[in-house]
Amino acid sequence: MSSAAEKVDPEKVVLWAGEHEGHDVISTRTFGFWLYILSDGMLFATLFAAYGVLSYAHSYYTGPTPAQFVAPWYTFIQTMALFLSVLAYGFSMTALKHGNRAGVINGLLAASVLGVVFLGLDIHDVLRMFGMHITPWTSGGLSAFYMLTQVHAAHIFFGLIWMLVMIYQVMRKEFTEEVIGRLISLRMFWQFQAVMWVFIYVFVYLWGYMS
Amino acid sequence: MLVNLPGPWNPWLGRLALSEIPYTNPILAPLFVVVVVLGLLMVAGITYYGKWGYLWKEWLTTVDHKKLGIMYIILGLVMLFRGFIDGLMMRTQQAMAVGPHASGMMGAVHGYLTPFHFGQIYSAHGMIMILLAATPLLVGIMNIVIPLQIGARDMAYPYLNALGLWITAAAVVLIMASLFVGDFAHNGWFGYAPIFELAYSPGVGVDYWIWTFQLVALGTTLGSINFIATIVKMRAPGMKWSRLPMFTWASLSANIIALTSFPCLQVAIGLVAADRYLGTHFFTAGFGGNLMLYTNLFWLWGHPEVYFVILPAFGMISEIIPTFSEKPLFGYVTMVLATFAIAGVSWLVWLHHFFTMGMGPYVSTEFSVATMLVGIPTGVKVFNWAFTMYRGRLTYTAAMYWALGALFLLLVGGLTGMMLSIPAINYMVHNSVFVVAHFHMMLLCIVYAIFGSVIYWFPKVFGYTLNEAWGKVMFWLFSAGTALVFIPMFMEGFMGMTRRLDWPFDPHWAPYLNIQVLGILVYVLSILAFVVMLYVSIRDRAQHRAAADAWGTSRSLEWLTASPVPFYNFAVVPQVNARDEVAWRREHGLSAQRASHYDAIHMPNNTGIAIIIGGLTFVLGFALTWRIWWLSLISLLAIIVMMIYRSAKGDPGHVIPAEEVERMDREAERTMPRADLPRHSGGVLGGAIAYDSGAAGEGSANLRGAPDYRP
Numbered sequence: 005m006s007s008a009a010e011k012v013d014p015e016k017v018v019l020w021a022g023e024h025e026g027h028d029v030i031s032t033r034t035f036g037f038w039l040y041i042l043s044d045g046m047l048f049a050t051l052f053a054a055y056g057v058l059s060y061a062h063s064y065y066t067g068p069t070p071a072q073f074v075a076p077w078y079t080f081i082q083t084m085a086l087f088l089s090v091l092a093y094g095f096s097m098t099a100l101k102h103g104n105r106a107g108v109i110n111g112l113l114a115a116s117v118l119g120v121v122f123l124g125l126d127i128h129d130v131l132r133m134f135g136m137h138i139t140p141w142t143s144g145g146l147s148a149f150y151m152l153t154q155v156h157a158a159h160i161f162f163g164l165i166w167m168l169v170m171i172y173q174v175m176r177k178e179f180t181e182e183v184i185g186r187l188i189s190l191r192m193f194w195q196f197q198a199v200m201w202v203f204i205y206v207f208v209y210l211w212g213y214m215s
Numbered sequence: 216m217l218v219n220l221p222g223p224w225n226p227w228l229g230r231l232a233l234s235e236i237p238y239t240n241p242i243l244a245p246l247f248v249v250v251v252v253l254g255l256l257m258v259a260g261i262t263y264y265g266k267w268g269y270l271w272k273e274w275l276t277t278v279d280h281k282k283l284g285i286m287y288i289i290l291g292l293v294m295l296f297r298g299f300i301d302g303l304m305m306r307t308q309q310a311m312a313v314g315p316h317a318s319g320m321m322g323a324v325h326g327y328l329t330p331f332h333f334g335q336i337y338s339a340h341g342m343i344m345i346l347l348a349a350t351p352l353l354v355g356i357m358n359i360v361i362p363l364q365i366g367a368r369d370m371a372y373p374y375l376n377a378l379g380l381w382i383t384a385a386a387v388v389l390i391m392a393s394l395f396v397g398d399f400a401h402n403g404w405f406g407y408a409p410i411f412e413l414a415y416s417p418g419v420g421v422d423y424w425i426w427t428f429q430l431v432a433l434g435t436t437l438g439s440i441n442f443i444a445t446i447v448k449m450r451a452p453g454m455k456w457s458r459l460p461m462f463t464w465a466s467l468s469a470n471i472i473a474l475t476s477f478p479c480l481q482v483a484i485g486l487v488a489a490d491r492y493l494g495t496h497f498f499t500a501g502f503g504g505n506l507m508l509y510t511n512l513f514w515l516w517g518h519p520e521v522y523f524v525i526l527p528a529f530g531m532i533s534e535i536i537p538t539f540s541e542k543p544l545f546g547y548v549t550m551v552l553a554t555f556a557i558a559g560v561s562w563l564v565w566l567h568h569f570f571t572m573g574m575g576p577y578v579s580t581e582f583s584v585a586t587m588l589v590g591i592p593t594g595v596k597v598f599n600w601a602f603t604m605y606r607g608r609l610t611y612t613a614a615m616y617w618a619l620g621a622l623f624l625l626l627v628g629g630l631t632g633m634m635l636s637i638p639a640i641n642y643m644v645h646n647s648v649f650v651v652a653h654f655h656m657m658l659l660c661i662v663y664a665i666f667g668s669v670i671y672w673f674p675k676v677f678g679y680t681l682n683e684a685w686g687k688v689m690f691w692l693f694s695a696g697t698a699l700v701f702i703p704m705f706m707e708g709f710m711g712m713t714r715r716l717d718w719p720f721d722p723h724w725a726p727y728l729n730i731q732v733l734g735i736l737v738y739v740l741s742i743l744a745f746v747v748m749l750y751v752s753i754r755d756r757a758q759h760r761a762a763a764d765a766w767g768t769s770r771s772l773e774w775l776t777a778s779p780v781p782f783y784n785f786a787v788v789p790q791v792n793a794r795d796e797v798a799w800r801r802e803h804g805l806s807a808q809r810a811s812h813y814d815a816i817h818m819p820n821n822t823g824i825a826i827i828i829g830g831l832t833f834v835l836g837f838a839l840t841w842r843i844w845w846l847s848l849i850s851l852l853a854i855i856v857m858m859i860y861r862s863a864k865g866d867p868g869h870v871i872p873a874e875e876v877e878r879m880d881r882e883a884e885r886t887m888p889r890a891d892l893p894r895h896s897g898g899v900l901g902g903a904i905a906y907d908s909g910a911a912g913e914g915s916a917n918l919r920g921a922p923d924y925r926p
């Protein structure tokens with residue numbers, strides 16, 4: 005409660021700030037993107053919950069269970085591809101700190117090639133299972149399996165499109181605040197998808213294999 | 216296609232066919248004609264007066280948070296009306312159809328609506344009221360008020376703000392399209408597994424429901440990111456967390472809820488879509504699906520959502536009451552803590568929506584106790600408001616009427632909620648109209664707060680006050696309607712009447728249903744009073760020009776700048792010195808101080824991309840609903856291309872030179888009435904001086920000689 009008893013000198017009190025306190029564009033943007041990541045995390049959390057509920061034995065409706073079809077070593081290669089992709093992206097960001105355009109582009113290219121490898125392996129795996137008639141419409145449990153893994157794959161797919169856009173922008177534009185902000189956001193996105201993949205790998209592939 | 220679709224489908228039009236347009240329906244066909252005629256009249260009018268350019272430049276492409284807010288509010292009011300018409304139809308149907316011998320007409324055995332049509336009406340009513348009326352109204356008010364309260368020039372991401380509006384508008388158009396093309400879901404606003412599966416609901420109704428949900432969820436999530444970032448990053452110098460106005464605090468907590476809970480909804484509804492479009496088995500009755508998984512996922516969002524809508528309403532009440540009590544808000548810190556406590560607990564109670572699932576005593580107890588816990592912070596808030604008024608100098612303006620009315624409804628709704636949170640009671644009244652009456656008390660509390668804040672902040676946005684007398688007439692009519700509709704509904708609930716009956720079979724309910732129809736008629740009168748209020752206020756606007764501080768007793772920062780707010784909000788960004796900055800300046804005789812130096816201002820440019828993407832999301836939703844695959848693909852690609860285009864183009868913005876800002880500011884100052892004269896004369900003698908202020912005695916608060924009304 006402000007008490008009027010305290011005297012305020014109208015000559016001395018500061019009432020106006022003016023424009024000099026500009027807002028930092030990059031920090032505002034990355035904060036907003038971080039909030040988006042939070043909501044994306046909730047999306048995955050909900051999908052994990054659905055997967056957990058639909059991984060009881062009866063959810064597979066006497067059909068195949070993950071123990072019968074997941075291949076942890078195969079998916080381990082995927083894991084490595086994604087991790088290396090994140091690493092390559094990291095190199096690109098260190099190059100950005102030095103204003104090294106070629107370094108940024110090379111890092112992004114390497115990251116996207118590794119991302120494509122990840123996605124290719126994923127598609128190959130899905131086709132392998134389809135060949136064995138293990139499909140999302142076999143049972144509720146498999147629906148959840150496919151939904152969780154393929155929603156993640158879809159994120160990777162959109163991340164790759166974004167990466168291509170960024171390669172183009174880095175080639176054509178200066179390192180403006182907007183471009184740098186986008187590169188940082190994409191890095192958050194990419195790293196977050198790798199973290200989600202760790203959860204998927206542990207809970208879906210490893211755990212599924214052992215159960 | 217992966218699923219066996221019942222009925223015809225062709226590659227070009229999907230499931231769309233001429234027979235899907237209900238031109239034989241005696242209610243919809245005339246309505247369609249009316250809508251088309253009104254639409255054509257509007258188009259003709261705009262063309263005649265040559266307003267297309269104005270509309271496009273000033274409104275459709277705007278990124279100004281105030282204009283976007285106004286459009287959100289108009290959208291919300293239109294949908295409030297649409298939802299009301301649904302309510303009117305349900306009330307009249309039940310009153311006509313009650314009892315075993317009730318006659319029927321227009322194809323219905325009892326009453327005038329067939330069960331299938333009635334099911335669509337209550338489903339659309341619930342969805343519209345919560346997601347397309349209350350939510351846009353609240354988002355609209357947050358949009359207008361938050362940047363002003365924290366001393367910002369605009370939202371953190373003006374373009375994203377426009378995008379959120381146009382995606383919400385797309386959802387509105389989609390649900391309205393379901394009236395005239397095909398039909399809507401009949402599974403209730405929250406849906407039940409497995410009735411919404413393709414096998415049991417083969418039409419497009421559920422698909423409309425799915426994509427409308429997805430669009431609002433997207434629009435609201437984008438909005439919540441924007442609000443949180445704005446509050447965290449865009450505050451004026453000196454606006455410390457300990458000085459943040461209560462409405463902004465409440466909005467912050469509400470938007471954190473929205474940001475984290477809407478993804479759950481997107482997944483829940485997305486999995487329904489997967490079942491219907493891809494043939495998966497998440498919620499099917501066989502093949503290992505799990506019916507209760509859907510209900511859990513839905514209410515995992517659903518309960519946080521109800522707090523997403525009520526917390527901003529609490530914030531509005533917290534602004535209105537101190538202003539018209541001429542006292543600072545009592546217990547500011549406890550109010551903030553209570554707000555966040557409610558937001559936190561709201562995540563732990565979703566199971567109370569289906570105690571009857573039968574999860575056993577331990578789980579039920581946890582959720583029962585957690586639900587009751589919400590009552591503690593809510594009680595803290597109610598007492599804080601009461602203590603704010605205690606020994607205050609109350610002015611009973613129309614805005615204050617609505618705020619106080621909201622308190623009464625909160626009490627009734629909260630106490631009946633407490634009853635429902637006891638599993639033993641809940642088993643008796645679950646899915647009865649008692650529950651319906653409970654949550655209508657809560658949602659009407661929100662509507663009251665919204666009407667109160669529309670009256671309260673109207674002068675800030677438009678520069679003149681709304682007509683007080685008609686505002687009060689509307690309040691009394693609306694409250695009479697509320698009492699007449701919902702008191703009998705509570706009683707019917709105790710008499711065992713279940714919700715959603717197209718045919719209330721027990722004749723004992725008849726008197727109660729008839730009283731409710733009377734209540735609906737009184738509601739109609741209150742809508743008329745609203746229209747009259749708008750008309751009279753616009754007609755007399757010159758006499759009711761508002762000062763910067765429109766009420767003479769306002770407290771927070773938005774009342775510092777001119778009314779109506781210029782597009783740049785503050786000519787010079789203020790330095791914040793106190794929690795209630797405007798009250799503080801008034802008490803210290805600083806209200807008349809003006810900045811001596813102006814700076815150039817950098818503002819974002821308008822863009823047409825947001826509305827184009829919004830339109831494309833509508834096309835996408837419509838194409839998916841009707842399974843027109845080529846169109847879905849094209850619109851999705853077009854959205855991505857537009858996003859990349861915008862990202863490449865960027866927005867350099869534009870600069871308003873300092874002299875121009877100074878000129879506009881002087882002009883605004885000149886046309887406004889003097890700020891420090893108390894305007895309203897009705898009620899208790901109010902003044903510009905806060906109740907606990909000692910300033911007036913020293914003569915400093917009255918630089919221009921306002922009369923001292925202190926006792």
Ligand code: HEM
Nearest residue numbers: 521525567568589629632633635636645646650654657658
């Ligand atoms: C003190 C706080 C509250 C408590 C203890 C409470 C308790 C409950 C309970 C136990 C139910 C389930 C009844 C049943 O279906 O058997 C319920 C339903 C509901 N409540 Fe509340 N509630 C509270 C506040 C609110 C608020 C603030 C809102 C909205 C703004 C709200 C909106 C609803 C809605 C929409 C439903 C039912 C939705 C439906 O079934 O269609 N409640 N409430």
Ligand SMILES: [Cu+2]
Nearest residue numbers: 518565567568
């Ligand atoms: Cu609830």
